[in-house]
Amino acid sequence: xxxxxxxxxxxxxxxxxxxxxxxxxxxxxxxxxxxxxxxxxxxxxxxxxxxxxxxxxxxxxxxxxxxxxxxxxxxxxxxxxxxxxxxxxxxxxxxxxxxxxxxxxxxxxxxxxxxxxxxxxxxxxxxxxxxxxxxxxxxxxxxxxxxxxxxxxxxxxxxxxxxxxxxxxxxxxxxxxxxxxxxxxxxxxxxxxxxxxxxxxxxxxxxxxxxxxxxxxxxxxxxxxxxxxxxxxxxxxxxxxxxxxxxxxxxxxxxxxxxxxxxxxxxxxxxxxxxxxxxxxxxxxxxxxxxxxxxxxxxxxxxxxxxxxxxxxxxxxxxxxxxxxxxxxxxxxxxxxxxxxxx
Amino acid sequence: xxxxxxxxxxxxxxxxxxxxxxxxxxxxxxxxxxxxxxxxxxxxxxxxxxxxxxxxxxxxxxxxxxxxxxxxxxxxxxxxxxxxxxxxxxxxxxxxxxxxxxxxxxxxxxxxxxxxxxxxxxxxxxxxxxxxxxxxxxxxxxxxxxxxxxxxxxxxxxxxxxxxxxxxxxxxxxxxxxxxxxxxxxxxxxxxxxxxxxxxxxxxxxxxxxxxxxxxxxxxxxxxxxxxxxxxxxxxxxxxxxxxxxxxxxxxxxxxxxxxxxxxxxxxxxxxxxxxxxxxxxxxxxxxxxxxxxxxxxxxxxxxxxxxxxxxxxxxxxxxxxxxxxxxxxxxxxxxxxxxxxx
DNA sequence: GTTGGCACTCAAACGGTCGGATTGCCAAAC
DNA sequence: GTTTGGCAATCCGACCGTTTGAGTGCCAAC
Numbered sequence: 001x002x003x004x005x006x007x008x009x010x011x012x013x014x015x016x017x018x019x020x021x022x023x024x025x026x027x028x029x030x031x032x033x034x035x036x037x038x039x040x041x042x043x044x045x046x047x048x049x050x051x052x053x054x055x056x057x058x059x060x061x062x063x064x065x066x067x068x069x070x071x072x073x074x075x076x077x078x079x080x081x082x083x084x085x086x087x088x089x090x091x092x093x094x095x096x097x098x099x100x101x102x103x104x105x106x107x108x109x110x111x112x113x114x115x116x117x118x119x120x121x122x123x124x125x126x127x128x129x130x131x132x133x134x135x136x137x138x139x140x141x142x143x144x145x146x147x148x149x150x151x152x153x154x155x156x157x158x159x160x161x162x163x164x165x166x167x168x169x170x171x172x173x174x175x176x177x178x179x180x181x182x183x184x185x186x187x188x189x190x191x192x193x194x195x196x197x198x199x200x201x202x203x204x205x206x207x208x209x210x211x212x213x214x215x216x217x218x219x220x221x222x223x224x225x226x227x228x229x230x231x232x233x234x235x236x237x238x239x240x241x242x243x244x245x246x247x248x249x250x251x252x253x254x255x256x257x258x259x260x261x262x263x264x265x266x267x268x269x270x271x272x273x274x275x276x277x278x279x280x281x282x283x284x285x286x287x288x289x290x291x292x293x294x295x296x297x298x299x300x301x302x303x304x305x306x307x308x309x310x311x312x313x314x315x316x317x318x319x320x321x322x323x324x325x326x327x328x329x330x331x332x333x334x335x336x337x338x339x340x341x342x343x
Numbered sequence: 344x345x346x347x348x349x350x351x352x353x354x355x356x357x358x359x360x361x362x363x364x365x366x367x368x369x370x371x372x373x374x375x376x377x378x379x380x381x382x383x384x385x386x387x388x389x390x391x392x393x394x395x396x397x398x399x400x401x402x403x404x405x406x407x408x409x410x411x412x413x414x415x416x417x418x419x420x421x422x423x424x425x426x427x428x429x430x431x432x433x434x435x436x437x438x439x440x441x442x443x444x445x446x447x448x449x450x451x452x453x454x455x456x457x458x459x460x461x462x463x464x465x466x467x468x469x470x471x472x473x474x475x476x477x478x479x480x481x482x483x484x485x486x487x488x489x490x491x492x493x494x495x496x497x498x499x500x501x502x503x504x505x506x507x508x509x510x511x512x513x514x515x516x517x518x519x520x521x522x523x524x525x526x527x528x529x530x531x532x533x534x535x536x537x538x539x540x541x542x543x544x545x546x547x548x549x550x551x552x553x554x555x556x557x558x559x560x561x562x563x564x565x566x567x568x569x570x571x572x573x574x575x576x577x578x579x580x581x582x583x584x585x586x587x588x589x590x591x592x593x594x595x596x597x598x599x600x601x602x603x604x605x606x607x608x609x610x611x612x613x614x615x616x617x618x619x620x621x622x623x624x625x626x627x628x629x630x631x632x633x634x635x636x637x638x639x640x641x642x643x644x645x646x647x648x649x650x651x652x653x654x655x656x657x658x659x660x661x662x663x664x665x666x667x668x669x670x671x672x673x674x675x676x677x678x679x680x681x682x683x684x685x686x
Numbered sequence: 687g688t689t690g691g692c693a694c695t696c697a698a699a700c701g702g703t704c705g706g707a708t709t710g711c712c713a714a715a716c
Numbered sequence: 717g718t719t720t721g722g723c724a725a726t727c728c729g730a731c732c733g734t735t736t737g738a739g740t741g742c743c744a745a746c
Contacts, residue, residue, distance in 0.1 A: 029709085044720055063726090244598055255587055388689070390740070
């Protein structure tokens with residue numbers, strides 16, 4: 001839309017209005033802007049401009065004789081044209097690095113700490129999603145018998161991440177057989193990505209003809225060993241912060257939202273789909289296709305773990321301090337990438 | 344306290360009052376009891392008895408000229424003296440078995456499904472806590488190099504459960520050295536419980552004198568390999584159900600409660616400490632030492648996984664259908680124990 | 687011991703009023 | 717043409733008194 005040719009004044013008023021509204025959550029009147037921001041204009045003038053902004057759909061009145069609040073489109077213009085990322089203090093940087101560093105080794109723990117620090121420092125809901133292993137290059141696969149009829153499969157990928165899958169088999173496992181399978185798998189598959197393996201599995205292992213019986217378990221593209229589904233976990237911290245927000249005063253909305261969080265899958269898929277490319281992605285209110293978060297904004301970013309990548313960010317009401325949050329999420333993603341490549 | 348010599352009538356009225364209150368959440372008046380439960384008594388008589396019950400502290404009026412509601416002590420008497428577990432329908436049984444059975448193998452997934460079915464079928468918050476490995480008898484320990492400077496330790500205990508720990512080491516790992524350590528650990532420690540190992544570690548391995556250098560990593564009773572801390576995860580499903588309850592109308596209470604859930608540790612420790620011995624344990628409202636759940640009741644039970652055991656159950660407002668919940672939790676614990684011993 | 691009757695109490699719902707904030711518009715000033 | 721002050725109009729939210737209905741406590745009668 002043609003918001004490029006908004007006048008300086010219109011932009012400035014939109015900006016001030018949003019800044020004030022983010023702090024107070026109350027509709028902002030013309031006089032407040034005139035007084036608080038000392039624009040050298042009378043309330044009446046500001047009123048006129050506000051009318052224009054309203055016609056353009058950037059702000060609206062909750063009801064006659066109330067002040068204005070930004071619409072989702074208004075926030076969008078603000079984010080696209082007016083956003084100045086607010087630098088972090090040294091203390092904030094230290095806290096982010098520190099919290100991530102204090103995690104026990106292991107992806108889960110690190111992601112847990114990451115969402116925790118995001119939640120705490122932003123006072124929003126901090127989230128993190130583990131990477132999909134699909135792009136990971138296999139470096140090693142181990143088969144360990146752990147008990148009667150159970151073997152543990154360890155799939156290690158470049159950059160030091162690994163995942164383990166518990167597999168059930170007919171109870172009589174010959175250790176020799178396992179070694180054989182291990183060897184075959186390692187010889188033929190190392191260096192390929194899991195996604196690639198999954199697609200070309202049959203050809204690559206067809207000539208084994210099931211000679212070690214158990215290898216059948218692996219020549220199945222749906223086998224959990226190669227699966228790219230359902231392994232990611234959503235970590236989130238700060239639900240309490242969201243509950244407090246006036247935006248969630250509506251009980252039903254809150255309930256729906258909490259359900260979404262618990263079910264995880266839909267939200268994970270959505271976030272993964274939105275966070276593409278480098279840098280921060282912001283989606284605002286009704287821009288979100290998921291019903292339950294249409295009153296919310298997302299500020300998300302990808303992080304890297306070697307060839308793999310996942311998503312972190314925050315969820316909060318559309319009325320959020322974008323300038324600050326952008327910086328925090330950006331810095332956290334960077335820190336997380338560092339922490340994961342350190343390993 | 345001397346509640347044994349409550350008259351039949353008093354007990355019956357207490358019972359009816361609680362039954363009605365659990366359904367409606369409204370204070371119960373004398374006429375309601377007289378009409379709905381056809382006791383052959385006039386409201387006036389019931390009023391007299393209710394006064395007695397109030398003096399004993401079993402019920403109370405939220406305010407003058409309102410009906411009565413049970414106190415925590417009233418619920419306690421009900422649970423101890425009047426509770427008749429309500430048998431489950433075949434459909435309910437099938438759902439419980441089915442949901443648990445549909446889990447992927449692996450403890451986490453099974454416990455996840457268990458809390459899910461508990462949450463759904465009870466409309467309360469279903470919870471499950473993984474077993475502490477401390478009592479588990481070591482059957483095997485494996486050391487797998489997964490990447491530069493990282494080894495995966497697999498600790499398998501009797502009954503087919505295993506846990507994996509990622510360990511960091513100086514980057515140059517000799518595969519031979521790992522094998523040596525593996526052998527030493529296996530020779531000396533198999534057959535002992537992890538808890539026992541942790542306590543006698545130094546003696547049992549002292550004579551190695553650090554000959555394979557890396558073994559030092561294991562001769563540390565605080566090593567995460569033997570730790571009994573922080574491994575348990577709290578699974579919970581049904582937060583949305585609790586939010587809906589009028590008991591959580593108070594925003595602050597809800598916030599505090601959600602925080603407790605997210606932090607996990609305090610709640611895990613409390614639940615683990617309360618659920619002792621065989622069978623169901625019920626704690627009611629102010630009986631709970633944790634502030635955040637003083638308006639809630641717990642219905643919990645241990646389940647077994649071989650020598651190990653953990654806890655499952657539900658959390659809900661004190662106003663809950665105890666008769667039904669007791670049966671559900673009991674049956675679920677049994678089903679879970681079955682599922683875990685099947686493996 | 688039980689019951690009906692009755693005065694009393696209190697919460698919640700209802701409805702009307704008032705004050706405050708803010709707007710839209712218009713005519714005058716710049 | 718833009719800006720401004722003035723003013724009527726609008727609407728929300730708080731406040732307050734009233735009513736309604738449910739339920740109790742107590743007493744006298746059965």
